[in-house]
Amino acid sequence: MLAIMRLPLRGHQTNETAMTARPYAAVLDRLRKAGLRPTRQRLTLARLLFEGVDRHVTAEQLHGEAEAAGFPVSLATVYNTLHQFTDGGLLREVVVEAGRSYFDTNTGGHHHFFDAGTGALTDIPGDDIVIGDLPAPPAGAEIERVDLVIRIRSRA
């Protein structure tokens, strides 16, 4: 329903390319380091997510991709896996729309453009925006991270 913009970083490695039989030791290693058993389902999803360029996905979308790639995974497992990857630091959840979760393969500090009209989510490199001193958090709390979203609107 919503189009999630692929990030035009370096090159255009497609997921077809990513899902060929070439070695995927890197992805396997990432799972192990996150303490997750490399099951068929998790490997499928990890390859779809991490073997191409950085991207943003919804659960629904990733579910469709796994199916299209010929390795169907149940939607419940996609949700579970996305959360396990997020807990393991492999993904970052981006909240821009109530009622839909986006997961970002770029876990480094960076920001986003979000167009509510089209649903497109685009990365902004961390050092493209300078944020001054942050105010002290309420007593007893510590800052976990700072999310900055620039909401944009496409001109008709």
Place this chain on the structure above:
Amino acid sequence: MLAIMRLPLRGHQTNETAMTARPYAAVLDRLRKAGLRPTRQRLTLARLLFEGVDRHVTAEQLHGEAEAAGFPVSLATVYNTLHQFTDGGLLREVVVEAGRSYFDTNTGGHHHFFDAGTGALTDIPGDDIVIGDLPAPPAGAEIERVDLVIRIRSRA
């Protein structure tokens, strides 16, 4: 379920105070200016929202308050009204959690602390954080607004 933090701004005018029979011409005027007929339901919700200090509410919460105040409004109408108020510039929707919408009576430029553990949402005045030059938006788009959320975690 989630506690939405009241903002400790100036004084502590309770909603009980707000719902007494004192004149509410200001609220009535706000509705008219937003092009909304001042129906009983809209007046009830507007008084709950705007006659106290600035605050954040969910639909569910506001629905409960109207009921407690003795002016029940159906939940569907609360949702519709919150969106009409938002469209009319009387409220601002804050997205911090997928699956729940928060509405902020403070429509000026400002930021938020959000504690996902407690659900507490707290305002940060706009000029407490300096944001440097923004990057140019993608071609054909214009910047609508910038949302900055500092995610915090209460120390156990």
Place this chain on the structure above:
DNA sequence: GTGTTTGCAAAGTGTTTGCAATTTA
């Protein structure tokens, strides 16, 4: 009167959960 608004109940969306069957180490 005429168009707007309301409330209800039903439908919708995206997400999570319980649990038996399967898979991994």
Place this chain on the structure above:
DNA sequence: TAAATTGCAAACACTTTGCAAACAC
């Protein structure tokens, strides 16, 4: 074989919608 993982279907929380009755101007 013991523990972790999966898939299904049902349950969930929140939100939106269709439509007849009630209301504002």
